[in-house]
Amino acid sequence: LTEQERIYGKGVYGIVDNIIVPRVVTTPDGCRYSGAFGRLKDFKRRLRHERAALIQHNPTAFQEEMAEMAEAQYRSAVKYxxxxxxxxxxxxxxxxxVKRPHVQTEVKTQPDWLIAxxxxxxxxxxxxxxxxxxTDKVKVAQFQLDxxxxxxxxxxxxxxMRSDEGVKSDEQGLERELAEIRLEMSRFREQLRAIFLYYGSLSVKMNSEDMLTITASTWLQFCSEAHVLDNxxxxCTSQDLQNVFIAxxxxxxxxxxxxxxxxxxAMMRFEFYEGLVRAAFGKFITT
Incomplete structure (x- = not known):
């Protein structure tokens, strides 16, 4: 063995219990062997000398006061x-x-939306x-049922019977008058159905089972916006229309x-239709 191998050991790894482990090599004075850098204290001493030399040759880069003085001198020179x-x-x-290179991304095409x-x-x-x-067939059957x-x-x-003059005077029967009312309302069944869906959606419900029903406040809102409410x-007063809702x-x-x-x-759809007829009697017939 050479003198170095005798002191530090031979090879980088050793075998302990048939397991290859790295050697922990130390110098005779107890310092860890640092290879080409020498002893640790010598390496630290060189670093301190190098740092001191850098500060001495370029104090502006390391000292705040020197940097402020250099900046002041520069500004003074520019003004002059x-x-x-x-x-x-x-x-x-x-x-x-810096120009970033073009990155080609993969374009994902989404399939066409199909209702099916x-x-x-x-x-x-x-x-x-x-x-x-x-379909129209279902809507007609829906109106007939309501x-x-x-x-x-x-x-x-x-x-x-009480409000219509023709029925009271026996000029026409009750069934004929009801048929005339139904015929007149059926002309606007699409609009009436849409109105009910709109105001039924505005009503605040506590659970999903009460959806598409009109509450008393929403009924008065509809009457006001439709210019039926007139105190x-x-x-046609607010109290009269509330009585219509109760009836x-x-x-x-x-x-x-x-x-x-x-x-x-709350009003269901057929009750909303009844409320329209009652409100019409109150606004145009009984007054």
Whole structure:
């Protein structure tokens, strides 16, 4: 073995219990062997000398006071130069413009939207129209069913008998008058249905089962926006229209299945139609 191998050991790795492990080599004075850099204390001493030399040759880069003095001297020199040469502009360092390389990204094409692949696909199986949109046939049947529920109410029939001059004078029968009202409302069934859907969506509901019903406040809002509400005209005051809301919500049969599904504090669609007729009687006939 050489003198160096005898002191520091031979090789970089050793074998301990058949496991290859790196050697922890130390110098005779207990310092860790640092290879080409020499002993640690010598390496630190060289670093201190190099740093002191750097500060001595360029104190402006390391000392704040020297940097401020250098900046003041520079500004003074620029002012003096501008005084001698008024049109002189100090040079400005141009910033290097870095051009980023073009990165080609993969363009993902989305498939065309199809209603058959959307959340509305089950409407062809679940809704009564057996289609994505409600057909005219379904809308007509819907209006006919709502009107049958209206004319089945005894109080509504009494209102027509009491308010219509032709029925009171026996010039025409009650059924004929009801048919005329139904015919007039059926002309605007699309608009009436849309109005109910709009104001039914405005009403604040506590649960999803009460959706698409009109509350008392929303009913008064509709009457106001439709220019039915008029506190100076008898039959169209706020109190009169509230009475209309109460009258339409009165349930004659309280044990039927429809009665259980009917909200006592809100208008369903057929009750909204009844309320329109009652409001029309109050605004144009009984006053």
């Amino acid at each position: 130069l501008q005084a001698e040469r008024p049109f002189f502009l100090p040079p400005l360092m141009e910033r290097a413009h 692949n959307s959340v509305f696909s089950d409407r062809r199986k679940e809704c009564e129209a057996r289609d994505y949109l409600e 009107w049958q529920r209206v004319v089945a109410k005894t109080r509504f029939r009494r209102l027509v 100076t005209q008898r039959g 339409t919500n009165y349930e004659e049969d309280k044990v039927s299945q429809e009665s259980e599904a009917n909200d006592d504090d």
